Amino acid sequence: MSNNKTIVVVYAHPDDAEFLAGGTLAKWAGEGHQIFAICATNGDLGAKITEITPEELAEIRKKELTMAMQTIGGNPPIFLDFPDGFVRNHIDELKERLVYWIRKLKPNRILTFDPWKSYQIHPDHIEVGRMASEAAAFSCFPMLYPEHLKEGLEPHQPAELWYMVPMQHKPNRLVDITQTFDRKMKAILCHQSQVEMMADLFVEGADPANLSEEEKSQLRDGADTMLRMLSQALANLSEGKIELAEAFYAIKLGPGMFDNYQELIQELIGIESDSIEIL
Numbered sequence: 057m058s059n060n061k062t063i064v065v066v067y068a069h070p071d072d073a074e075f076l077a078g079g080t081l082a083k084w085a086g087e088g089h090q091i092f093a094i095c096a097t098n099g100d101l102g103a104k105i106t107e108i109t110p111e112e113l114a115e116i117r118k119k120e121l122t123m124a125m126q127t128i129g130g131n132p133p134i135f136l137d138f139p140d141g142f143v144r145n146h147i148d149e150l151k152e153r154l155v156y157w158i159r160k161l162k163p164n165r166i167l168t169f170d171p172w173k174s175y176q177i178h179p180d181h182i183e184v185g186r187m188a189s190e191a192a193a194f195s196c197f198p199m200l201y202p203e204h205l206k207e208g209l210e211p212h213q214p215a216e217l218w219y220m221v222p223m224q225h226k227p228n229r230l231v232d233i234t235q236t237f238d239r240k241m242k243a244i245l246c247h248q249s250q251v252e253m254m255a256d257l258f259v260e261g262a263d264p265a266n267l268s269e270e271e272k273s274q275l276r277d278g279a280d281t282m283l284r285m286l287s288q289a290l291a292n293l294s295e296g297k298i299e300l301a302e303a304f305y306a307i308k309l310g311p312g313m314f315d316n317y318q319e320l321i322q323e324l325i326g327i328e329s330d331s332i333e334i335l
């Protein structure tokens with residue numbers, strides 16, 4: 057199929073993209089597109105228990121993400137191994153690595169966090185979103201990191217950047233995940249360490265550090281119910297056209313710029329953007 061795309065999702069911790077875009081990635085993989093996940097850290101801070109070392113946790117989380125990407129139908133994940141919680145101290149190296157991988161994988165579309173989203177408290181999400189955005193807009197300039205070209209890589213301009221679950225911005229893309237919701241849940245449940253850590257979100261009264269076997273078995277249903285509700289709420293934006301959705305704010309990319317001026321000016325002067333594209 058000649059119209060197959062290469063799609064790269066750039067995120068901070070193993071499990072981020074499964075929660076935010078797992079149904080979409082599974083759908084695109086099923087349509088024959090190539091899906092690559094670039095994970096900036098190995099998630100070795102992601103535990104509320106102390107009976108495990110960061111190294112052991114990193115190993116578990118890498119395995120969990122590898123299984124989740126298999127479930128989604130994507131390629132094996134690429135880990136950049138920046139320190140969990142401290143990506144902020146490494147943004148220049150992160151940007152260089154992301155430009156490198158964009159030039160290597162040549163994606164048409166990049167998914168990441170919206171770094172300008174209100175109430176985003178996780179510094180890794182902010183910095184990964186920002187550096188992925190910069191890398192996507194600037195990887196076309198040959199004089200940026202010329203050492204890549206000496207390695208045989210070419211400058212590359214991805215066509216689009218998609219922000220996952222934009223809270224501050226009205227979404228302009230809704231992806232119908234009705235058929236892939238179960239696969240999304242299966243991918244999320246590959247991240248057992250994280251689902252258990254968030255147990256009190258999904259099972260009322262559960263203590264994540266001390267889960268009974270019964271509570272562990274309730275987790276699956278609790279997580280399914282909560283994510284189904286969220287997907288239904290987002291699908292409401294389609295005015296009844298679809299049942300379960302994931303939402304994005306997609307921007308066309310130009311060299312060193314976002315090509316969304318017209319839309320922003322319309323917003324500024326109070327013209328409501330009418331179009332949500334449903335895929």
Ligand SMILES: [Zn+2]
Nearest residue numbers: 068069072181
């Ligand atoms: Zn995260």
